Amino acid sequence: MSPVLQANNLAVSRQGVEVFGSLTFAVPAGQVSAIVGANGSGKTTFLEATLGLLPFQGELQVLGQVPPQANRKIGYVSQGVDHYRTEFLRVRDLLTINQRSNTFDHDDEAFNLGVNTIKFHLDDRMSELSMGQAQKAAIVGALAGRPQVLFLDEPFSGLDPKSSTEIIELLGRLNQEQQLSIFIVTHDIHKLEPILSSVLRFEDHRATYYPDLTEALHDEGHHA
Amino acid sequence: MIELLQRDFVQVALLAAMLVSLSAGLVGYFVVIRQNIFFTHTLSHIGFPGAVLAILIGLDPSWGLIIFSTAAGLIFTWSKPRTENDDLGTGIILVLSMALGLVLTRFSVSASKSLEALLFGNIFVVTKQQLLLYAGIAILVVFILASLFKPLLYSSILEKEALAKGVNGPMLSHLYIVLLSLVVAVSVQVVGALLIFALLVLPPAAAIKMVSAPTRAFLVSPLIAMLCAVGGVILSLAIDLPASFCIVVLATLIYLIAIGVKKWLN
Numbered sequence: 300m301s302p303v304l305q306a307n308n309l310a311v312s313r314q315g316v317e318v319f320g321s322l323t324f325a326v327p328a329g330q331v332s333a334i335v336g337a338n339g340s341g342k343t344t345f346l347e348a349t350l351g352l353l354p355f356q357g358e359l360q361v362l363g364q365v366p367p368q369a370n371r372k373i374g375y376v377s378q379g380v381d382h383y384r385t386e387f388l389r390v391r392d393l394l395t396i397n398q399r400s401n402t403f404d405h406d407d408e409a410f411n412l413g414v415n416t417i418k419f420h421l422d423d424r425m426s427e428l429s430m431g432q433a434q435k436a437a438i439v440g441a442l443a444g445r446p447q448v449l450f451l452d453e454p455f456s457g458l459d460p461k462s463s464t465e466i467i468e469l470l471g472r473l474n475q476e477q478q479l480s481i482f483i484v485t486h487d488i489h490k491l492e493p494i495l496s497s498v499l500r501f502e503d504h505r506a507t508y509y510p511d512l513t514e515a516l517h518d519e520g521h522h523a
Numbered sequence: 524m525i526e527l528l529q530r531d532f533v534q535v536a537l538l539a540a541m542l543v544s545l546s547a548g549l550v551g552y553f554v555v556i557r558q559n560i561f562f563t564h565t566l567s568h569i570g571f572p573g574a575v576l577a578i579l580i581g582l583d584p585s586w587g588l589i590i591f592s593t594a595a596g597l598i599f600t601w602s603k604p605r606t607e608n609d610d611l612g613t614g615i616i617l618v619l620s621m622a623l624g625l626v627l628t629r630f631s632v633s634a635s636k637s638l639e640a641l642l643f644g645n646i647f648v649v650t651k652q653q654l655l656l657y658a659g660i661a662i663l664v665v666f667i668l669a670s671l672f673k674p675l676l677y678s679s680i681l682e683k684e685a686l687a688k689g690v691n692g693p694m695l696s697h698l699y700i701v702l703l704s705l706v707v708a709v710s711v712q713v714v715g716a717l718l719i720f721a722l723l724v725l726p727p728a729a730a731i732k733m734v735s736a737p738t739r740a741f742l743v744s745p746l747i748a749m750l751c752a753v754g755g756v757i758l759s760l761a762i763d764l765p766a767s768f769c770i771v772v773l774a775t776l777i778y779l780i781a782i783g784v785k786k787w788l789n
Binding site: 347350351352367370371373375376377382383385386387388389392396397399401422424441 | 556673676677680681683684685686687688689731735736737738740
């Protein structure tokens with residue numbers, strides 16, 4: 300299967316300081332991959348370079364294209380759910396905010412799968428939702444427009460175990476039933492173990508790609 | 524009262540109130556959702572020395588207000604990212620501008636006479652030429668904000684997500700700041716630099732409390748602003764109090780009612 304995300308000798312700097320360098324890997328399409336590492340190790344920086352929000356050196360391709368060319372085929376939820384819990388949007392507004400039209404695409408199976416897991420009212424303001432509900436709405440909103448790959452930046456931060464489990468179940472179904480490729484920045488790969496295929500670990504200005512989950516979990520034990 | 528409403532200067536004032544409040548209600552919606560409230564307040568104060576300077580050199584104060592607030596708005600957005608909140612720096616610029624404006628009024632009798640109108644507004648001195656300017660700005664605001672409503676809403680609330688989807692957030696930001704600066708400049712003449720809150724913040728804040736759908740709140744906001752501005756002008760004629768005072772009181776009342784209704788509904 301052709302890679303969904305590919306890097307060759309990739310390096311990214313912020314304000315002249317190299318965050319990480321010499322990163323080479325290729326992630327096949329249709330996988331759920333975790334991006335892990337300590338705070339400040341470069342996880343979000345990597346994600347922002349992948350989205351074309353930051354410049355980079357070396358080669359980087361998403362769906363075979365240099366960022367941000369493939370961004371229309373990408374769904375993205377940024378870090379921290381608080382900015383989603385706004386009184387300025389209702390749930391239904393968030394679900395179509397990245398589309399020209401304000402109506403739902405009823406033929407979009409992945410989007411509908413997500414909408415059907417929403418148990419709260421679509422006319423509720425986002426500010427009235429719990430953190431877990433808002434995070435789920437944010438993910439479903441990112442599914443609008445039929446993305447082929449989903450990037451989620453710390454989606455479980457501040458969430459209770461029940462909400463985390465519901466979101467993991469939704470991501471698992473999106474991956475299995477809709478063949479969606481998913482990248483999740485997280486601090487806890489054990490939580491994602493049931494749906495995870497590979498891991499990208501950032502540490503000491505370097506990154507290591509583990510195509511095999513067993514090896515990643517083994518190394519995680521050494522880093523814990 | 525009816526006889527008064529037929530007077531030329533009152534009709535110009537009512538038209539000015541309608542045009543300025545239409546622009547203020549629309550652009551003010553984004554002031555509230557982008558949380559640019561203190562920044563907007565500061566822009567009006569930066570326009571103050573510009574207006575005094577314009578009077579000193581014999582120009583319409585509107586031009587001084589427009590040039591100073593637009594230049595300041597653009598310098599602010601170019602100099603720092605939107606996410607960086609610098610209330611201290613903004614506050615320093617606010618007081619410096621006021622101090623500079625005050626000193627400049629010492630150099631001209633006509634400028635010192637305009638001091639109260641610039642600080643607290645005087646809609647009854649609006650000229651027909653200024654009315655044309657207000658109409659031009661209103662058309663620009665309606666056209667640009669109606670065409671760019673959704674991408675501007677997206678990048679105002681979810682900045683990174685919008686950028687990742689190809690929305691040109693920085694370009695929209697600059698465009699919005701230019702519109703905001705123009706509207707601030709004309710609102711100063713209606714309610715004054717010190718009371719700008721009444722037209723640019725209270726009506727959209729009330730609209731957002733009353734209506735949850737963004738497009739509807741965006742449309743209700745100018746209606747409330749127009750109600751306050753036109754109602755304030757008529758009220759001021761009826762009870763012989765300054766129009767800006769009446770506009771501020773009406774805007775505050777509507778905002779309080781909106782909060783009350785929302786609480787009651789919940």
